[in-house]
Amino acid sequence: MIPNQSLFFQKFGITANDLQxxxxxxxSAGGEYADLYFEYLTSTSIxxxxxxxxxxxxxxxxxxxxxxxxxxxxxxAYTDDLAPEKILRAARTAALIARGPAxxxxxxxxxxxxxxxxxxxxxxxxxxxxxxxxxxxxxxxAARAYDPRIIQVQCAYxxxxxxxxxxGSDGTYATDIQPLARFTLVCIAKSGESSARGQSGGGGxxxxxxxxxxxxxxxYAKEAARQALIQLDAREAPAGEMEVxxxxxxxxxxLHEAIGHGLEADFNRKGTSxxxxxxxxxVASEKCTVVDNGTLPSRRGSINVDDEGSPTQNTVLIEKxxxxxxxxxxxxxxxxxxxxxxxxxxxxYEHIPMPRMTNTYMLAGDDSxxxxxxxxxxxxxxxxxxxxxxxxxxxxxxxxxxxxxMIENGRIGAPLKNCTLIGNGPDALTKVSMVGNDLQLDEGVxxxxxxxxxxxVGVGIPTLKLxxxxxxxxxx
Amino acid sequence: xxxxxxxxxxxxxxxxxVATDVVARAMKAGATAAEAIVREGTEFSTVIRLGQVExxxxxxxxxxxxxxxxxxxxxxxxxxxxxxxxxxxxVNGALQLARVTSEDPFAxxxxxxxxxxxxxxxxxxxxxxYSLPPEARIDYARRAERAALDVDPRLxxxxxxxxxxxxxxKVLANSLGFVGDSRGSYCSVAAIPIAQGEDGGxxxxxxxxxxxxxxxxxxxxxxxxxxxxxxxxxLGARKVASTKVPVVxxxxxxxxxxxxxxxxxxxxxxxxxxxxxxxxxxxxxxxxNVTVIDDGTMPGGFxxxxxxxxxxxxxxxxxxxxxxxxxxxxxxxxxxxxxxQTTGNASRGLAGNPGIGSxxxxxxxxxxxxxxxxxxxxxxxxxxxxxxxxxxxVTGDFSRGASGLWIENGELTFPVEEVTVAxxxxxxxxxxxxxxxxxxxxxxxxCPTLRVDGMTIAGE
Numbered sequence: 015m016i017p018n019q020s021l022f023f024q025k026f027g028i029t030a031n032d033l034q035x036x037x038x039x040x041x042s043a044g045g046e047y048a049d050l051y052f053e054y055l056t057s058t059s060i061x062x063x064x065x066x067x068x069x070x071x072x073x074x075x076x077x078x079x080x081x082x083x084x085x086x087x088x089x090x091a092y093t094d095d096l097a098p099e100k101i102l103r104a105a106r107t108a109a110l111i112a113r114g115p116a117x118x119x120x121x122x123x124x125x126x127x128x129x130x131x132x133x134x135x136x137x138x139x140x141x142x143x144x145x146x147x148x149x150x151x152x153x154x155x156a157a158r159a160y161d162p163r164i165i166q167v168q169c170a171y172x173x174x175x176x177x178x179x180x181x182g183s184d185g186t187y188a189t190d191i192q193p194l195a196r197f198t199l200v201c202i203a204k205s206g207e208s209s210a211r212g213q214s215g216g217g218g219x220x221x222x223x224x225x226x227x228x229x230x231x232x233x234y235a236k237e238a239a240r241q242a243l244i245q246l247d248a249r250e251a252p253a254g255e256m257e258v259x260x261x262x263x264x265x266x267x268x269l270h271e272a273i274g275h276g277l278e279a280d281f282n283r284k285g286t287s288x289x290x291x292x293x294x295x296x297v298a299s300e301k302c303t304v305v306d307n308g309t310l311p312s313r314r315g316s317i318n319v320d321d322e323g324s325p326t327q328n329t330v331l332i333e334k335x336x337x338x339x340x341x342x343x344x345x346x347x348x349x350x351x352x353x354x355x356x357x358x359x360x361x362x363y364e365h366i367p368m369p370r371m372t373n374t375y376m377l378a379g380d381d382s383x384x385x386x387x388x389x390x391x392x393x394x395x396x397x398x399x400x401x402x403x404x405x406x407x408x409x410x411x412x413x414x415x416x417x418x419x420m421i422e423n424g425r426i427g428a429p430l431k432n433c434t435l436i437g438n439g440p441d442a443l444t445k446v447s448m449v450g451n452d453l454q455l456d457e458g459v460x461x462x463x464x465x466x467x468x469x470x471v472g473v474g475i476p477t478l479k480l481x482x483x484x485x486x487x488x489x490x
Numbered sequence: 491x492x493x494x495x496x497x498x499x500x501x502x503x504x505x506x507x508v509a510t511d512v513v514a515r516a517m518k519a520g521a522t523a524a525e526a527i528v529r530e531g532t533e534f535s536t537v538i539r540l541g542q543v544e545x546x547x548x549x550x551x552x553x554x555x556x557x558x559x560x561x562x563x564x565x566x567x568x569x570x571x572x573x574x575x576x577x578x579x580x581v582n583g584a585l586q587l588a589r590v591t592s593e594d595p596f597a598x599x600x601x602x603x604x605x606x607x608x609x610x611x612x613x614x615x616x617x618x619x620y621s622l623p624p625e626a627r628i629d630y631a632r633r634a635e636r637a638a639l640d641v642d643p644r645l646x647x648x649x650x651x652x653x654x655x656x657x658x659x660k661v662l663a664n665s666l667g668f669v670g671d672s673r674g675s676y677c678s679v680a681a682i683p684i685a686q687g688e689d690g691g692x693x694x695x696x697x698x699x700x701x702x703x704x705x706x707x708x709x710x711x712x713x714x715x716x717x718x719x720x721x722x723x724x725l726g727a728r729k730v731a732s733t734k735v736p737v738v739x740x741x742x743x744x745x746x747x748x749x750x751x752x753x754x755x756x757x758x759x760x761x762x763x764x765x766x767x768x769x770x771x772x773x774x775x776x777x778x779n780v781t782v783i784d785d786g787t788m789p790g791g792f793x794x795x796x797x798x799x800x801x802x803x804x805x806x807x808x809x810x811x812x813x814x815x816x817x818x819x820x821x822x823x824x825x826x827x828x829x830x831q832t833t834g835n836a837s838r839g840l841a842g843n844p845g846i847g848s849x850x851x852x853x854x855x856x857x858x859x860x861x862x863x864x865x866x867x868x869x870x871x872x873x874x875x876x877x878x879x880x881x882x883x884v885t886g887d888f889s890r891g892a893s894g895l896w897i898e899n900g901e902l903t904f905p906v907e908e909v910t911v912a913x914x915x916x917x918x919x920x921x922x923x924x925x926x927x928x929x930x931x932x933x934x935x936x937c938p939t940l941r942v943d944g945m946t947i948a949g950e
Contacts, residue, residue, distance in 0.1 A: 059841070059842070063762070064762075066592035066593075066594050067590065067591045067592040068564065068591065068592065068594055068597070068843060069564065069565070069566070069591070069842050069843045070565045070566075070587040070588075070590060070591050071565065071566040071567060071568070071587070071841035071842050072567050072568075072583050072584075072587060072841075073567060073568035073569060073840065073841050074568075074569045074570070074571060074576075074579075075553070075568075075569075075570055076570060076571070077551070077570065086539075086542065086544060087542070087543050087544060087545070087546075088544065088545045088546070089545075089546050089547075090545065090546070090547040090548075090549075091547065091548050091549050092549045092551070093549070093550075093551075094551045094552065094553070094570040095570075104549070107548050110546075111543070111546055143586075143587060143590050144590055147590050165763060166762050166763060166764065168762070200764075202762065202763055202764050202884060204763065209763065209766075209884050209885060210884060210885065211764065211882065211884040211885075245885075251889070251912075253732045253910075253912065253946050253947075253948035254732040254948050254949070254950070255732075255949075255950055284539070284647070284649070285647055286647060286649055286684055286692070286694065288692065364549065364551070366545060366547065400879065400880070401878070401879055402878060403877050403878045403879070403891070404877075405694065405877060407649075407684055407692045407693060407694035408691065408692060408693055408694070408724075408727070408907065410877060410891065410893070410907055410908050411877070411891075412877045412878035412880070412890070412891035412910075413878070414878055414879065414880035414889065431882075431885065431887045432880060432882045432885075432887050432889065433880065433887075433889040433910070433912065434878050434880035434889040434890055434891055434910050434912075436877070436878075436891045436908055436909065436910050436948075437908070438908060484729075484908065484909065484910065484948055484949060484950075485948060486880070486889045486890075486891070486909075486910025486911075486912050486948045487889065487912060487946070487948065488889075488912045488913060488914075488945075488946040489946075490732070
């Protein structure tokens with residue numbers, strides 16, 4: 015028996031019998047597996063620009079996606095109307111990826127085990143809009159008060175509550191209510207002819223109290239203003255290969271781009287990743303152990319169950335430099351004969367799930383951050399980044415600094431203009447010679463894009479030293 | 491292989507009635523002005539990989555967005571729930587939010603005299619995008635992939651061939667009496683082959699064709715063949731030493747740089763002083779050979795629309811003329827902030843205040859072919875792909891990962907990868923020494939081949 019307190023039973027009148035019937039319809043043309051993904055998403059956004067709340071919005075999006083698998087083939091259809099005839103029609107459409115009589119029966123549904131990762135007394139989505147307004151206004155005031163050279167402040171608070179129900183013809187039955195909140199702040203600083211930008215933000219699967227106690231608007235304001243002021247004095251970044259030290263936390267985007275995407279099972283099943291066939295091989299220095307962990311409480315990249323209804327896991331990707339495993343969803347796990355790691359994720363009911371990262375980070379090492387900096391003769395110390403990108407087939411990846419400094423003779427020097435760092439995924443981590451004892455996860459702003467689908471993710475590293483990496487500045 | 495011919499989800503409701511009804515209800519509930527947008531769309535997509543169907547997707551959807559004003563306060567809501575209860579919720583939610591937002595003297599709908607639509611048939615909608623039977627659509631994708639893989643035995647793998655078709659309709663209505671209705675169609679065919687070299691290293695590239703009508707789509711064979719050519723030429727790519735040489739950007743990556751210029755001319759970035767073009771109107775900011783235009787009225791264009799996201803007719807705006815910054819791209823709000831007139835570039839999502847969107851945004855072509863431009867360079871870098879987004883619009887600083895081909899004595903020689911190309915957009919605009927004759931609209935932004943001098947390549 016399955017519990018029936020889900021919103022989809024209560025609000026939309028869907029019954030357990032209906033779910034069996036929809037799955038049956040989806041398998042009616044001979045598909046091997048079918049699943050239904052019901053989603054009801056409410057979101058709120060409020061933003062401040064020029065010290066005014068110029069925009070506040072709220073929205074609801076609801077729908078159901080039906081997927082049918084037959085061998086390596088996927089049929090998919092969705093509806094934003096949860097009336098039975100609409101869902102049946104989507105099921106019939108998706109069913110036709112297969113041809114022939116029904117072969118697989120629908121198993122009786124059984125609730126999946128799930129984590130309890132969101133320690134939220136009341137979701138941010140339920141908080142009063144005035145409370146959210148006060149947060150963004152406080153951030154605006156704090157950033158402007160930080161320094162008279164801060165001439166513009168833009169701040170936004172966005173939260174959502176995603177309720178999902180996933181049922182599969184293999185008996186999968188999972189529900190989850192996923193809160194997510196994010197604070198972002200951009201400052202523009204101006205001094206004489208020089209202008210610069212600073213950015214900060216954070217959040218997670220947290221309630222609004224997180225922004226009243228752990229990470230206040232003043233914290234984010236100070237951070238963005240500080241960065242903008244530093245960048246006012248930035249000088250040209252160097253060009254060429256040199257030593258690079260990455261600060262802890264968000265610079266872990268290195269892992270996301272250099273190895274994370276290349277280890278997603280779909281690319282490896284198809285042999286299109288630069289990491290294909292490298293399991294058991296050395297892809298990093300022995301100081302590197304990297305995991306993807308969807309089970310960390312309250313983190314932006316964490317989820318109790320993935321979007322196929324499987325519980326998330328802590329998966330070792332690289333252990334002491336040796337490639338250990340891939341990130342998989344149900345389809346790749348089945349076709350590759352490996353375990354499903356609970357990484358099947360999707361942007362919404364309109365999208366087909368695929369292997370995606372959750373929180374990807376490197377475990378702490380033994381070196382002190384001070385020793386790491388001191389060991390560098392001439393290099394770059396990069397502590398904050400914008401985004402990155404990877405070509406998973408040739409392995410080349412980039413990530414772009416938003417706050418970086420020269421290191422000369424073991425001392426941190428002048429701030430540098432934004433520049434892109436470029437490397438090759440399968441060997442970038444072999445250049446890691448020092449790993450700090452100061453592992454940090456990012457503040458909770460990451461969004462990962464793949465095949466046009468965005469999902470929230472986290473990253474983290476301790477302070478790291480790479481002996482060689484190409485720095486894309488303009489100065490010799 | 492079987493599939494379904496019917497595109498589900500489109501319900502025969504008059505969207506104009508829905509939109510005007512939502513506006514009327516918002517006004518009745520206390521709004522002093524209101525604007526509703528209704529969007530409806532269908533999509534079909536298929537991916538073929540190594541000759542077999544990998545995915546087939548079909549769906550239809552619709553959604554409703556409402557923006558209300560209570561005096562000078564604005565707020566918005568959106569939903570896919572078209573039931574009377576759902577619409578009540580939408581209207582009441584927006585009005586409640588508008589009680590807490592700030593009085594903004596510049597907020598509001600456009601002036602009544604500014605509303606309108608571009609007259610005539612803009613050639614945006616062709617029902618032939620769905621005219622093929624499903625088997626033939628799948629075959630388009632299969633033919634594109636096969637054409638690519640047949641070119642050379644080194645093309646051993648594939649990320650697939652694909653065919654996509656979609657149609658969309660939007661209705662915008664507001665409390666000043668504007669009702670605009672526009673339909674569009676789109677189809678595309680693409681191939682992403684993967685080549686493997688003797689050293690085992692793999693390279694991937696892609697090519698595509700897109701069109702508003704199936705009859706204007708290039709053949710899957712020509713798309714596949716071009717994808718193969720672009721992929722094969724990357725095999726054996728290597729890093730080069732850091733240097734400063736002339737850089738030639740092919741039309742694809744040049745379009746990406748032009749996209750940065752669009753973002754810098756965005757009125758929102760300008761009034762916030764978050765653009766290096768802020769305060770430069772009327773000044774010469776680029777070489778005299780550089781003219782950039784935004785035109786939302788070109789028949790059949792990917793960026794064409796009869797009206798913008800606020801109901802203002804789209805138009806042709808000269809942004810840069812012979813290097814002089816003539817206009818920013820503006821909606822009503824950013825125009826009021828800058829004491830200018832809207833350029834009909836409002837873009838409207840379902841929620842939030844309107845942003846700035848492009849029409850057909852392009853840099854005027856020159857007279858010489860890309861081959862002639864490359865032919866004059868003794869030592870240089872021909873860039874065919876960017877990696878990453880390292881552009882700072884406040885400062886103009888530009889630093890992006892790049893791959894392409896090395897130029898020696900006027901010829902393309904070996905492939906290059908894992909390098910960056912860096913400079914500053916302010917200087918790059920003044921250092922465009924050659925503009926190709928190869929302007930071609932593959933999306934709403936298009937740029938011919940560009941040669942830019944003075945940039946730094948970082949590699950070994």
